[in-house]
Amino acid sequence: MKIFVDTADMEEIQEANEMGVLDGVTTNPTHISKQTGSFDDIIKEICEEVSGPVSAEVVATDFEGMMVEARHNASLANNVVVKIPITLDGLKAIKQCSDEGIKTNVTLCFSANQAMLAAKAGATYISPFMGRLDDVGHDGLDLIHQIRQIYDNYAFETEILGASLRSPKHVLDCALAGADVVTLPLDVLTKLLNHPLTDIGLERFLNDWKEWEAKQNGVPA
Numbered sequence: 428m429k430i431f432v433d434t435a436d437m438e439e440i441q442e443a444n445e446m447g448v449l450d451g452v453t454t455n456p457t458h459i460s461k462q463t464g465s466f467d468d469i470i471k472e473i474c475e476e477v478s479g480p481v482s483a484e485v486v487a488t489d490f491e492g493m494m495v496e497a498r499h500n501a502s503l504a505n506n507v508v509v510k511i512p513i514t515l516d517g518l519k520a521i522k523q524c525s526d527e528g529i530k531t532n533v534t535l536c537f538s539a540n541q542a543m544l545a546a547k548a549g550a551t552y553i554s555p556f557m558g559r560l561d562d563v564g565h566d567g568l569d570l571i572h573q574i575r576q577i578y579d580n581y582a583f584e585t586e587i588l589g590a591s592l593r594s595p596k597h598v599l600d601c602a603l604a605g606a607d608v609v610t611l612p613l614d615v616l617t618k619l620l621n622h623p624l625t626d627i628g629l630e631r632f633l634n635d636w637k638e639w640e641a642k643q644n645g646v647p648a
């Protein structure tokens with residue numbers, strides 16, 4: 428399973444990249460709004476740091492406007508993936524991008540039917556938003572299972588990108604359900620490493636080692 432980090436903050440992206448397991452980045456207008464500088468410069472800088480796919484979202488809501496932005500965003504770097512919401516105009520733009528060889532990440536997906544249409548239109552990635560579904564009392568994991576089944580039934584090549592993930596449990600659920608990718612805030616990515624027994628075990632090993640070393644050197648414990 429590929430791991431993307433979900434942010435436009437360069438320090439967070441660098442920190443995630445230094446972990447050595449980062450495959451890509453997703454941004455959205457909310458992430459961009461927290462940064463300074465132009466959209467183009469922010470995306471270019473991220474694309475220089477990370478060689479994998481970097482999602483850059485359109486903000487136009489009409490087909491023509493989306494295509495202007497999609498072509499522009501795709502021209503910023505070779506690894507840009509254009510993020511497009513799953514609306515009627517969005518669907519047309521996804522198909523047009525597919526015809527033009529522009530990679531897409533279809534965002535704001537909350538139903539399996541939306542995911543099926545995105546795949547038929549040639550989306551590169553579909554982003555089901557697990558956390559936001561859970562927030563309103565639905566089960567985000569059900570959606571991942573449904574999309575996996577539909578894509579496998581019909582051999583759709585669109586990759587399932589679990590998004591809006593809020594916890595390590597979400598990540599585990601996505602991995603077990605066969606998601607191709609997850610995108611995570613840095614704090615969730617970091618939490619994947621944590622286990623109290625690892626900390627306790629390490630502390631005990633190091634203490635035993637120190638005692639043994641002291642004995643070797645003839646220092647009484």
Ligand code: E4P
Pocket residue numbers: 433453454455534554556558559590591592610
């Ligand atoms: C994914 O591409 C989205 O940017 C992101 O996962 C949304 O997460 P949120 O629901 O925590 O805002």
